[in-house]
Amino acid sequence: MGQAINMDGISVVIPTKDRKKDICQTLIALSEQASFVEECIIVDASESIFTIQDVPANLRSKTIIISSLGSVCIQRNIGIERAKASFIFLCDDDIEIQPNYLKTLKDYLVTHPSVDIVSGLVLEKDQDGNWTYLYPPSSNSALVWHWIFGLSFWFDVDKASASGLNKWILARLELKGNTISKSGWPQNVSLAKEVNVCDIYGLGASLSRKQWLKERAFDEVLDPSGIGDNYGLMLQKPTKIHVLNPTSVHHHKSETNRMQKQTSFFRRCLALHYFMACSDRFTKYNELLFLGSMLANTFYFLFRKNQPMRKASWKVFWLCFVGKNPYLLAKKQGLERIKPML
Numbered sequence: 001m002g003q004a005i006n007m008d009g010i011s012v013v014i015p016t017k018d019r020k021k022d023i024c025q026t027l028i029a030l031s032e033q034a035s036f037v038e039e040c041i042i043v044d045a046s047e048s049i050f051t052i053q054d055v056p057a058n059l060r061s062k063t064i065i066i067s068s069l070g071s072v073c074i075q076r077n078i079g080i081e082r083a084k085a086s087f088i089f090l091c092d093d094d095i096e097i098q099p100n101y102l103k104t105l106k107d108y109l110v111t112h113p114s115v116d117i118v119s120g121l122v123l124e125k126d127q128d129g130n131w132t133y134l135y136p137p138s139s140n141s142a143l144v145w146h147w148i149f150g151l152s153f154w155f156d157v158d159k160a161s162a163s164g165l166n167k168w169i170l171a172r173l174e175l176k177g178n179t180i181s182k183s184g185w186p187q188n189v190s191l192a193k194e195v196n197v198c199d200i201y202g203l204g205a206s207l208s209r210k211q212w213l214k215e216r217a218f219d220e221v222l223d224p225s226g227i228g229d230n231y232g233l234m235l236q237k238p239t240k241i242h243v244l245n246p247t248s249v250h251h252h253k254s255e256t257n258r259m260q261k262q263t264s265f266f267r268r269c270l271a272l273h274y275f276m277a278c279s280d281r282f283t284k285y286n287e288l289l290f291l292g293s294m295l296a297n298t299f300y301f302l303f304r305k306n307q308p309m310r311k312a313s314w315k316v317f318w319l320c321f322v323g324k325n326p327y328l329l330a331k332k333q334g335l336e337r338i339k340p341m342l
Contacts, residue, residue: 149293184290
């Protein structure tokens, strides 16, 4: 007989591939909160399969290891389908959660029954090696450029200062709050509050109600790394994710299996266009604005003499303009794990 599951507990779902060192660090952090973990489902696509002996001792009795094809979306769907507890913690394999992280997220969902998904801040290292969740525009002109073309924002407007036109833009951004621009890009401009409500946020350290998550599915047409999967999940049946501050995780961004920046950007943009085309939330007008934003990115990277990113932006524009987004074409043919080549 297997160990009984507390249905009000947390099932952890971790997709992984060839990152034994990284997932061991993730599991060590999880083991310190083992009392909140009812089961840990590791869906492994590694060539050298992860084993129960690699799991910290106090998690072993709760751990299930499943072999899978190499696709983050397929792996997550397998783990979600297998999960038995009422709450599911989606966890990337290079995430280090902080003390009481799971307790804080679960307590929030329990006390806010209308909320279906919650996350802490996902911190990554900046160029100076400091952990941060803020990525402000690099200059005043970049702020104007992003505003005009509805490009992505990821900073706190109340921590920014400006004058003239930029001051007006910051005031408009603050008034709109966290949203999705008309060209489809997430614009998170208020993350400093204790609770920050967003349309789009990373899901690699998020806690969801199982029923809510099972009513959706990660789209398995995406590339094996699942680049852009958060767009698809949150746009299927639009909802909001609540992001708690200062609750946080460290995303170590393992170099193993990590693709080049321009390829990741290329596939993320294609994924955004694909999900916009599949969503009732967006119209042909929005898709035209998205194309305009890709042209804007092309000229921006041309000006910055960043040829790999310029090439990626232009190719996204052209493929979407002529109706040849590889994800849309593959979906019509019932294909999975597509790898659009830059």
